[in-house]
Structures are given as C-alpha cells and as structure tokens.
Amino acid sequence: MEMEIRTLSRGRRxxxxxxxxxxxxxxxxxxxxAMLPVIEEIFVVKRKLLTRxxxxxxxxxxxxxxxxxxxxxxxxxxxxxxxxxxAIAAAAGAVTPPFTVxxxxxxxFPHLDPKNRYLLGVFAGIRAAVTGMILVTGCRxxxxxxKSPLEIAVVLxxxxxxxxxxxxxxxxxxxVPFGWCYVLxxxxxxxxxxxxxxxxxxxxxxxxxxxxxxEEGGKC
Amino acid sequence: xxxxxxxxxxxxxxxxxxCFGGGYMLIPxxxxxxxxxxxxLTMSEFGNLCSVAQVTPGPVGLNTATYVGYVNEGFFGALAxxxxxxxxxxxxxxxxxAGINRWKDTFLVKGMLKGTRLAAVALxxxxxxxxxxxSVFTQTIPWExxxxxxxxxxxxxxxxxxxxxxxxxxCGATIALMLKTKVPTTALLLGSAAAxxxxxxxx
Numbered sequence: 001m002e003m004e005i006r007t008l009s010r011g012r013r014x015x016x017x018x019x020x021x022x023x024x025x026x027x028x029x030x031x032x033x034a035m036l037p038v039i040e041e042i043f044v045v046k047r048k049l050l051t052r053x054x055x056x057x058x059x060x061x062x063x064x065x066x067x068x069x070x071x072x073x074x075x076x077x078x079x080x081x082x083x084x085x086x087a088i089a090a091a092a093g094a095v096t097p098p099f100t101v102x103x104x105x106x107x108x109f110p111h112l113d114p115k116n117r118y119l120l121g122v123f124a125g126i127r128a129a130v131t132g133m134i135l136v137t138g139c140r141x142x143x144x145x146x147k148s149p150l151e152i153a154v155v156l157x158x159x160x161x162x163x164x165x166x167x168x169x170x171x172x173x174x175x176v177p178f179g180w181c182y183v184l185x186x187x188x189x190x191x192x193x194x195x196x197x198x199x200x201x202x203x204x205x206x207x208x209x210x211x212x213x214x215e216e217g218g219k220c
Numbered sequence: 221x222x223x224x225x226x227x228x229x230x231x232x233x234x235x236x237x238x239c240f241g242g243g244y245m246l247i248p249x250x251x252x253x254x255x256x257x258x259x260x261l262t263m264s265e266f267g268n269l270c271s272v273a274q275v276t277p278g279p280v281g282l283n284t285a286t287y288v289g290y291v292n293e294g295f296f297g298a299l300a301x302x303x304x305x306x307x308x309x310x311x312x313x314x315x316x317x318a319g320i321n322r323w324k325d326t327f328l329v330k331g332m333l334k335g336t337r338l339a340a341v342a343l344x345x346x347x348x349x350x351x352x353x354x355s356v357f358t359q360t361i362p363w364e365x366x367x368x369x370x371x372x373x374x375x376x377x378x379x380x381x382x383x384x385x386x387x388x389x390x391c392g393a394t395i396a397l398m399l400k401t402k403v404p405t406t407a408l409l410l411g412s413a414a415a416x417x418x419x420x421x422x423x
Contacts (some may be wrong), residue, residue: 027279029406035279064324064333065316067236068311075313084314090307098278099302102286103295105272118417121386124355124415126271129385129409131351132394133274134244138344141241141330145337158342158409163349165256166246172238172339179335183327 013082014089017049021074023095035070039077070094153206154178224293225300232285232304237420241340243281247347252290260292267354281305313395354385387420 010108020042028035034061043050050058062072077092146152158171207217231253239245247270254261261269269291273283282302289301325331390412397403 005321008244025282027277029275029277029409029419034405039416061316064308064329065312066238066240066313066336068246068279068305068317069237069290070243070282071306075310077281079314086312087310091310094279095282095302095306098276098282099286101276102283103274103290103298105276106287106290106298109272117420121420122413123268123271123342123415123416124384124386124420125390125412125414126275127267127351127355128270128390128416129394129412130274131348131355131387132398133346133405133408134344135245135391136395136398137242137244138341138348141337141344143340145341151338154338154397155342155345158339159345162248162343162346164251166344168252168343169234169238171343172240172336175335176332177335179333179338180328180331183331183334187327195354 010085011083014085017081017086017090019080020047022096025094035073039073043077050077054080063103064210071204149202221293221296225296228289228292228297229300229304232289232301232420233308235309236286236308239281240336243279243284243345244344244347245285245340246281247350248343251350254292262290263350263354265291270351275413278380279362280389341357386416389419390415 022044024035024038028038036055040052040055044055058073058076061076062069065072071094075087075092078087080086082089107209114120123217142155146155158175162168196202235246235249238249244394246260251263251266251282252403255263255266269287270284273280273287277285282305285305286298291297293300391417394408394412397408
C-alpha cells in the first residue's frame with residue numbers, strides 16, 4: 001500500500017490530501033482534537049501514510065506551534081506526504097467545507113426572526129452546552145499544564161488580569177519572557193538539588209566506608 | 221472595502237500566531253477586539269456566533285473566523301479572515317515540521333511553551349466566565365418562572381446573579397455526560413438545542 005502511494009504522481013497525492021481533509025472537516029463536528037481519531041483511521045489505518053508514532057509526534061507538534069489545531073494537523077500531514085505543496089493542499093481542503101457552510105448560514109441568519117422563542121431557546125441551549133464543553137476543556141488543560149502551587153498562582157494572576165480587561169494578546173506576549181525566566185530558574189534549582197544530592201550521597205558513601213574501616217579496625 | 225479586508229487579514233494573522241492551545245483561545249482574543257474595542261458585535265451576537273460555529277461541522281476556530289469576517293465585510297471579509305488564520309499556520313508549520321526535533325529541548329522553546337500554556341489556561345478560564353455570563357447568569361428564562369412552577373419562594377437576587385435554570389440544567393448535563401460517558405459532541409449539541417427549545421416553550 002505504501003509503495004502504491006509513493007508511486008502516485010505528485011498531482012494525485014495533492015488531490016488525495018485535499019479530498020481527505022475536505023472530508024474530515026466536512027464530517028467532524030467540534031474542535032481540532034475531535035478530528036484525531038478520524039485522521040488516524042484515514043492516514044494510519046487505511047492509507048498507511050503515517051505510523052502511529054508519527055501521529056503521536058504530530059499531536060504534540062500541533063499543540064506546540066500556535067494556530068488552530070485542525071489546520072496545524074493538516075499542514076503537518078501535508079508536509080509529510082507531499083512537501084510544502086502538500087501542506088497547502090491539505091490546509092485548503094480543511095478550509096473549504098467550513099468556509100462554505102458558514103457563508104451559507106451567515107447569509108441566512110438575517111432572515112431569521114430574532115424574537116422567535118423556539119429559536120432563542122435553541123441558541124440558549126447550545127450556548128449552555130458550549131459553556132460546559134469549554135469548562136471541561138479548560139479543566140483538562142489545567143490538569144495537564146499546571147503542576148505546582150507557584151504555577152497555580154501564575155494562572156490566577158493571568159486570569160485576574162484578563163478579567164480586568166488587560167488585552168489577551170498582551171498577556172500571551174508577556175507570558176513568553178516569563179516562561180523563559182521560569183524555565184531557567186527551574187533548571188538552576190534542579191541542578192542545585194542534584195549537586196546537593198550528589199554531595200550528600202558522596203558523604204554517606206564516605207561515612208559508610210569509614211565505618212567499615214572502623215569495623216575492620218575493631219576486628220584487628 | 222479593500223482596506224478593511226487587508227486589516228481583517230492581518231488581525232487574524234495576529235490571532236493565529238497568538239492562538240496557543242486550540243480554537244477556544246480565539247474567544248478572549250475576539251471579544252477583546254470586536255466586542256470591547258471596535259464594537260462591531262454585541263456580546264449576545266458573539267454568543268450566537270460561537271454557537272453556530274460549534275454546531276456546524278469543521279474546526280471551531282475556523283468557523284468563528286469565517287463568521288466574524290462575514291459580519292465585518294461580507295464575502296471578502298470572510299475570505300480575508302480565514303486566509304489570515306491559515307497563512308501563518310502554513311508558514312510556521314512548514315518550518316516547524318522540519319526543525320522541531322532539533323529545537324524542542326532548547327530552553328527558548330521550552331520556556332515559551334511553559335509561559336504560553338499557563339497564559340492559555342488562564343484565558344480559557346476567562347472564556348468560561350464570558351460564556352457563563354451568557355448562558356447561566358442570564359435571564360433568558362427567568363428564575364421567577366422556575367419558582368412559580370414549583371410554588372417556591374425564590375430569593376430575590378441582585379441583577380447579574382440571577383441564574384437561568386435551563387442554562388444550569390443543560391450546562392451541568394453536558395459536563396456530566398462529557399466526564400462520565402463517551403457521548404459524541406454532535407449528540408450533545410443536538411440534545412441541548414432540543415432541550416433549550418423545549419424548556420423555552422414550557423416556561
């Protein structure tokens with residue numbers, strides 16, 4: 001199967017990428033992470049273009065670089081399969097369906113009756129569900145990311161600043177130099193702790209050998 | 221017109237570069253820009269827009285971008301906004317895919333990730349408060365109706381602290397279902413839409 005793909009002409013490969021991502025974003029409701037199982041099925045199980053390890057790498061990468069996860073995945077897989085043109089084809093495929101659907105809905109929207117109580121109810125219901133979804137996503141991110149009391153404090157400071165209407169863009173930019181200082185401080189602390197550990201174990205080894213020597217001396 | 225589209229394109233380039241941690245990060249960025257600063261949208265319009273973006277297939281971030289672009293400048297605005305969201309990603313993705321394994325353990329990348337992730341968690345919490353304000357602490361279906369239904373004396377709560385029972389019910393149910401079961405997102409959204417319509421018809 002892999003050979004078959006490798007022998008595909010460049011044009012066919014680009015078409016395959018475009019169509020696959022067209023299908024993925026046309027069918028999957030929800031965020032970029034909801035796409036992962038579908039990506040796995042198409043590119044790992046069926047087409048055998050990626051290994052499972054590569055997919056794991058991709059998952060890490062898509063959450064590392066900025067940008068929405070869906071497009072990040074498309075770009076990465078496109079790169080793997082057909083280089084930069086592949087990345088562009090995959091991204092274009094991922095964009096086309098939501099773009100069209102939203103355009104149609106957005107142009108219909110003004111024709112809806114804004115006072116219709118059923119319509120209002122539908123929107124209220126979906127908003128409440130979305131609130132729950134963001135809350136769950138946020139909690140999962142919190143658990144994955146925040147690992148010490150100091151980090152909890154930092155998150156709280158950022159949160160309060162955001163509530164006080166500090167621009168979110170500014171907050172993210174400020175977070176970068178903060179992260180550098182933090183990582184630097186952490187590695188220094190770790191190094192110091194290791195050094196201390198090393199010394200103490202050396203000391204204990206010395207004392208052990210000393211006591212052994214003493215015992216031997218006693219025997220003599 | 222063209223000017224506006226170019227501005228939209230670069231605004232969304234900015235959002236794309238700042239968007240660490242997925243499409244929900246766009247919510248605080250977009251509200252700060254279009255609701256608070258430029259005031260082209262009201263908060264409630266923004267809520268509807270996010271609901272539409274969540275229900276229609278496709279990544280949430282992309283849907284929201286297209287919609288905001290359309291609201292601003294029509295078809296070409298939508299095009300400019302979604303291109304703006306994609307172009308930086310393609311550029312960064314193409315260079316990162318080649319070099320990430322060499323770079324990912326350096327202190328510069330690690331520090332940037334740590335910092336931006338902490339900020340992302342805080343901003344998503346902020347997005348939750350925005351949405352709580354629009355779905356739970358609102359009077360779409362007033363508390364009084366709920367009290368009257370069960371013949372209860374309801375406490376008179378100050379403005380802004382009144383809770384919409386429908387919002388609490390649906391939000392709570394969504395959280396419980398997401399944590400305890402593997403109900404697909406589509407089903408959750410359709411169910412809550414139906415529940416919302418039913419509850420608003422009932423009260």
